[in-house]
Amino acid sequence: MHTPVVGTADGDLRVMVLREFDPAANTLRFHTDSRSPKVTAIRANPQLSVLAYDPGAKVQLRIKGVGRIETDSTTANSAWRESTTFARRCYLAETAPSANSEEPTSGLPGWAEGITPTEEQVAAGRENFAILMIDIAEFDWLYLANTGHRRARLVVDEGGTLTGNWLVP
Numbered sequence: 001m002h003t004p005v006v007g008t009a010d011g012d013l014r015v016m017v018l019r020e021f022d023p024a025a026n027t028l029r030f031h032t033d034s035r036s037p038k039v040t041a042i043r044a045n046p047q048l049s050v051l052a053y054d055p056g057a058k059v060q061l062r063i064k065g066v067g068r069i070e071t072d073s074t075t076a077n078s079a080w081r082e083s084t085t086f087a088r089r090c091y092l093a094e095t096a097p098s099a100n101s102e103e104p105t106s107g108l109p110g111w112a113e114g115i116t117p118t119e120e121q122v123a124a125g126r127e128n129f130a131i132l133m134i135d136i137a138e139f140d141w142l143y144l145a146n147t148g149h150r151r152a153r154l155v156v157d158e159g160g161t162l163t164g165n166w167l168v169p
């Protein structure tokens, strides 16, 4: 479940790398470019859904939650520091993600193509880096089995406690 699909309230979907699940806080963390359309969509309406399937475990998770974009928080700062310089290179794109281009392009400045940059070289990307935190409201868990599938809904209450009930799959 490393690359779930994240759905925004405008109906758009995209694959994102899941960076962290915090089971105590019931939060998910993703990384993105603060200039990307999904950031605008989340700021306009923070209701999000996340869909993941683990074929080995035969488990589907459908998650509903509320997102927030953080650019300068402690978590955003440490997420930037802990990313490899290769990962941080993406944030050097000269124009915003989804901008039109006359030709196929990575968006990166020419000097950054094909290299693993240094700390100094990626520093300028920091202003384009954001984290997406999702406060999970609800999990829909589905386990596939030849003997009979099983499904449960788990709701996170205001105190952060999970309560659940079984559903017919």
Ligand SMILES: Cc1cc2nc3c(=O)[nH]c(=O)nc-3n(C[C@H](O)[C@H](O)[C@H](O)COP(=O)(O)O)c2cc1C
Binding pocket: 003, 012, 013, 014, 015, 016, 017, 018, 030, 031, 032, 033, 036, 037, 038, 039, 097, 098
């Ligand atoms: C395997 C994979 C992993 C991806 N991981 C991320 C990611 O962690 N963050 C991100 O912003 N986009 C990621 N993308 C790109 C998004 O799917 C999407 O194309 C891009 O972010 C633009 O989305 P938007 O137009 O909705 O802003 C990934 C794509 C793939 C195929």
